[in-house]
Amino acid sequence: MAVPIEVCRMLPKVALHDHLDGGLRASTIVAEAAAVGHELPTTDPAELADWFYDAADSGSLVRYLETFTHTIAVMQTADQLRRVAREFVEDQAADGVIHAEARWAPEQHLAGGLTLVEAVEAVRDGLAEGMEVCAAAGRPISARQILTSMRHATPTTEIAELAVAYRHDSVCGFDIAGAEDGYPPSRFQAAFDYLKRNNFEFTIHAGEAFGLPSIWEAVQLCGASRLGHGVRLVSDIAPDGTLGELAGYIRDRRIALELCPSSNLQTGICSRIADHPFGLLAKLQFRVTVSCDNRLMSRTTLSREFELLSDAFDYDVADLHRFCVNAAKSAFVPFDQRLALIDRINEGFAAVS
Numbered sequence: 001m002a003v004p005i006e007v008c009r010m011l012p013k014v015a016l017h018d019h020l021d022g023g024l025r026a027s028t029i030v031a032e033a034a035a036v037g038h039e040l041p042t043t044d045p046a047e048l049a050d051w052f053y054d055a056a057d058s059g060s061l062v063r064y065l066e067t068f069t070h071t072i073a074v075m076q077t078a079d080q081l082r083r084v085a086r087e088f089v090e091d092q093a094a095d096g097v098i099h100a101e102a103r104w105a106p107e108q109h110l111a112g113g114l115t116l117v118e119a120v121e122a123v124r125d126g127l128a129e130g131m132e133v134c135a136a137a138g139r140p141i142s143a144r145q146i147l148t149s150m151r152h153a154t155p156t157t158e159i160a161e162l163a164v165a166y167r168h169d170s171v172c173g174f175d176i177a178g179a180e181d182g183y184p185p186s187r188f189q190a191a192f193d194y195l196k197r198n199n200f201e202f203t204i205h206a207g208e209a210f211g212l213p214s215i216w217e218a219v220q221l222c223g224a225s226r227l228g229h230g231v232r233l234v235s236d237i238a239p240d241g242t243l244g245e246l247a248g249y250i251r252d253r254r255i256a257l258e259l260c261p262s263s264n265l266q267t268g269i270c271s272r273i274a275d276h277p278f279g280l281l282a283k284l285q286f287r288v289t290v291s292c293d294n295r296l297m298s299r300t301t302l303s304r305e306f307e308l309l310s311d312a313f314d315y316d317v318a319d320l321h322r323f324c325v326n327a328a329k330s331a332f333v334p335f336d337q338r339l340a341l342i343d344r345i346n347e348g349f350a351a352v353s
């Protein structure tokens with residue numbers, strides 16, 4: 001018996017891997033596009049939401065990437081970024097999320113004349129407004145931003161430096177995203193070295209569209225403490241469950257896997273949730289965490305991901321509890337705040353058990 005989505009919504013959850021430009025409300029896209037004269041495939045919010053899902057689900061990378069041209073087009077002013085960030089927080093809290101890390105690439109939001117700093121501060125302000133609204137509504141949530149560099153761009157340390165500069169002002173980490181095949185993590189070695197010298201946290205998209213060499217570089221050359229997806233790590237696990245050296249290292253070091261089942265279905269990792277590596281990785285005691293990646297493109301929420309996993313792998317509330325605690329343990333916030341998240345998770349799960 002799957003844990004019903006109504007129960008999943010009540011469970012206190014932590015969202016580690018959620019793209020700000022992949023989680024907009026369709027109604028917001030329509031409103032902001034009209035304001036700036038950006039042409040959309042349709043101006044009906046419900047139809048537009050379907051269009052995003054269908055395009056992401058088409059199996060065509062061109063159509064998948066086209067979806068982001070529309071969301072990014074309406075995230076080019078400070079007001080737009082603030083609104084999207086505020087709604088990100090409100091939507092997460094409404095879904096029962098108590099801590100969320102929103103990742104986005106500031107370099108993609110300068111077409112309207114914003115500077116990198118202005119863009120980061122707009123998102124900061126939006127997250128703060130969202131937290132304030134949610135706290136007042138009795139749904140307290142902490143929300144931070146992870147600054148991303150696009151991995152196909154010319155490697156730079158600029159975004160890593162920006163992340164460190166705002167480490168006490170809403171930015172909790174750094175990431176690289178975008179095309180993985182042909183763009184190994186070590187291209188950004190200088191950025192990761194800079195972050196390590198400054199004792200700053202980062203995650204790396206690795207093991208999603210490319211295999212073990214990408215994961216190995218992310219962990220061993222760059223030093224990531226979390227992996228975006230990392231699902232292809234299963235190719236280092238024998239059919240009898242014996243771990244290869246890299247898989248063993250990642251499990252034993254408790255490097256978090258930010259797993260996004262529905263998103264992986266759309267990008268072809270597997271064709272149904274029951275075949276997703278999540279089941280094997282969880283059984284073998286990796287630090288598995290659950291995220292949405294792009295809620296709009298995958299038409300999902302964190303509660304829905306939990307329900308899907310529960311249905312596919314017969315997880316009960318105790319299993320979901322473990323995944324939430326895993327995520328809290330690997331959140332990019334100080335240890336005392338992670339403990340406080342775990343306390344809230346324990347209390348919330350006790351209330352529904």
Ligand SMILES: [Zn+2]
Nearest residue numbers: 019205228293
């Ligand atoms: Zn991602």
